[in-house]
Amino acid sequence: MFYKTSPQLFISILLLLASYFICHVTLAATVTTGIDEQAKLPYWELKDQGMVLRLVQRLPIQSRAFFLARGFNKQQAERIAQSCVFQTVFKNISDEGSQPGPLSYNLRDWKVVINGKQKGLKVREDWMKEWQAEKVTKPVQLAFEWALYPTQQAYKAGDYNWGMSVFNLKPSSKFDLTVIWTQFGNKHKETIKNMECAADINPQPEEQL
Amino acid sequence: MKRTLSLIIFIVFLFNSIYSHAEKNQTLPKLTKPFPAVDFSLQGEDGNTYRLSSYRGQVVVMNFWATWCPPCRDEMPAMENLWQKVKGKGVVVLGINVGENADIIFEFTGQYPVSFPLPMDIDGKVIESYPVRGLPTTYVVDPSGMVTHRAVGSRDWDGDEILKQLMQLRKVR
Numbered sequence: 349m350f351y352k353t354s355p356q357l358f359i360s361i362l363l364l365l366a367s368y369f370i371c372h373v374t375l376a377a378t379v380t381t382g383i384d385e386q387a388k389l390p391y392w393e394l395k396d397q398g399m400v401l402r403l404v405q406r407l408p409i410q411s412r413a414f415f416l417a418r419g420f421n422k423q424q425a426e427r428i429a430q431s432c433v434f435q436t437v438f439k440n441i442s443d444e445g446s447q448p449g450p451l452s453y454n455l456r457d458w459k460v461v462i463n464g465k466q467k468g469l470k471v472r473e474d475w476m477k478e479w480q481a482e483k484v485t486k487p488v489q490l491a492f493e494w495a496l497y498p499t500q501q502a503y504k505a506g507d508y509n510w511g512m513s514v515f516n517l518k519p520s521s522k523f524d525l526t527v528i529w530t531q532f533g534n535k536h537k538e539t540i541k542n543m544e545c546a547a548d549i550n551p552q553p554e555e556q557l
Numbered sequence: 558m559k560r561t562l563s564l565i566i567f568i569v570f571l572f573n574s575i576y577s578h579a580e581k582n583q584t585l586p587k588l589t590k591p592f593p594a595v596d597f598s599l600q601g602e603d604g605n606t607y608r609l610s611s612y613r614g615q616v617v618v619m620n621f622w623a624t625w626c627p628p629c630r631d632e633m634p635a636m637e638n639l640w641q642k643v644k645g646k647g648v649v650v651l652g653i654n655v656g657e658n659a660d661i662i663f664e665f666t667g668q669y670p671v672s673f674p675l676p677m678d679i680d681g682k683v684i685e686s687y688p689v690r691g692l693p694t695t696y697v698v699d700p701s702g703m704v705t706h707r708a709v710g711s712r713d714w715d716g717d718e719i720l721k722q723l724m725q726l727r728k729v730r
Contacts, residue, residue, distance in 0.1 A: 418625075439710070486681070491623075491625075494692050506584070506586065
């Protein structure tokens, strides 16, 4: 065998293979959780080769205040606030690697699994039907539309969005989220387990510290 | 000797691979299919009227934003730096605010001072005429009036690579 006649060459090949695996195998999808530094609230982050998705809890009181300030009435703001809202950032980070590639997704493909049952997210278009039926004024609809995470998007390397995604669950609900996206010519599917909607609490100043 | 060489090759390869994953070179993505820019005329927060077609022959950086959008706010200082670098050199920056009025924008510019024009798309008609899906989105219009580049999300607008790309686009006629 050649490893007996030329051990140095054999070691070189092994080392090159090892470095390849260190750099590529470690890029398999990972999910991390913790407290978001800016929001001071729990986050769930899915990272795979070329993409990163971070979902950060939003307290109902934050969503309530945001949408009241945009012109919704109390009942409408309450409906949004009680629907499990997450701050969402989905980035195509393939510009940080050696293989830039476009990324696309459709939130309608994503699945929320709660108590063994599957359901979809409540996306912009679902809400807009309600606002139109309730004759919400155009500037208010406009603010809502752009505040929510895009239902579909195609990102080139370096692109990302920031917005709110609504899971249509009660505060404090626990669920799994199946995320589907396309990148590098392949459809990817990963599940973020044990996510939790924010509780409907009204933190006092001393609790926020 | 050969073992040392192997080790050096391994270390160089490893560092090269790791560096290639960490490196971030911000550029403006080119559109696969450039399209003609849709003309508009909007009143600015300063009371002036801004018409896109009046900038024909120049490169226009057209940024759709809102005051409540954190990444929009984040990129404003870099956009202002870009404006200071390109002003009078054939590149124009337009910050098109979506859905807000002059009072809100005035208050915002107290915290984020910018000197480039801020046209107001109060009824959202202009943003609807472009294929925008999220804020911020920035389009680059070349001197012939074609939209050639798009950036979704914030960018380091005052970075060398982006500046170089914009300056090169001035040559398109």
